[in-house]
Amino acid sequence: MHEGSCLCGSVAFVVEGEMAPPLACHCHQCRKQSGHHFAASETPRAGLRMMREDGMAWYKASDFASRGFCSRCGSTLFWSRDGSASIHVLMGSLDAPTGLSLAAHMWTSEKGDYYDIDDGLPQIEGDDI
Numbered sequence: 001m002h003e004g005s006c007l008c009g010s011v012a013f014v015v016e017g018e019m020a021p022p023l024a025c026h027c028h029q030c031r032k033q034s035g036h037h038f039a040a041s042e043t044p045r046a047g048l049r050m051m052r053e054d055g056m057a058w059y060k061a062s063d064f065a066s067r068g069f070c071s072r073c074g075s076t077l078f079w080s081r082d083g084s085a086s087i088h089v090l091m092g093s094l095d096a097p098t099g100l101s102l103a104a105h106m107w108t109s110e111k112g113d114y115y116d117i118d119d120g121l122p123q124i125e126g127d128d129i
C-alpha cells in the first residue's frame with residue numbers, strides 16, 4: 001500500500017496493491033504542467049482510495065485525457081486517460097519509501113534542451129511502450 005498527498009494536504013489518497021514501475025514523461029504538456037519532466041506509475045483505478053479531496057481539480061489538457069492537481073497548492077497528482085480502468089499517479093505525490101524504480105523515459109522527442117538523460121534507462125521517442 002502506498003500513501004500520497006499534495007503539498008498542502010488538501011488532497012490525500014491511498015493506493016492499494018502493486019504499482020507499476022514508473023515512467024518519466026518528457027512531453028511538452030508534462031513539462032509545462034510540472035515545471036520540468038514528470039514521472040508517474042500506472043495503477044488500477046479500483047485500487048485508488050481518496051482520503052481527502054477538497055482541493056482536487058482536473059484540467060482537460062487534451063481530447064483524450066485529464067490532469068489532476070490540487071487547486072490550493074498546485075501539486076500535480078494524476079494523469080487520467082478517458083475511459084481507462086487505470087490511472088497514472090505522480091511519483092512526487094507518494095510518501096517514501098515507494099519501493100519503486102524508474103523504468104524508462106518516454107516522449108524524449110519533446111524533452112527540454114537544458115538537460116540530458118544519461119541514466120542508462122530505455123528512451124522512447126513517443127509513448128508506444
Ligand SMILES: [Zn+2]
Nearest residue numbers: 006008070073
Ligand atoms: Zn494541495
Ligand SMILES: [Zn+2]
Nearest residue numbers: 025026027030
Ligand atoms: Zn507527458
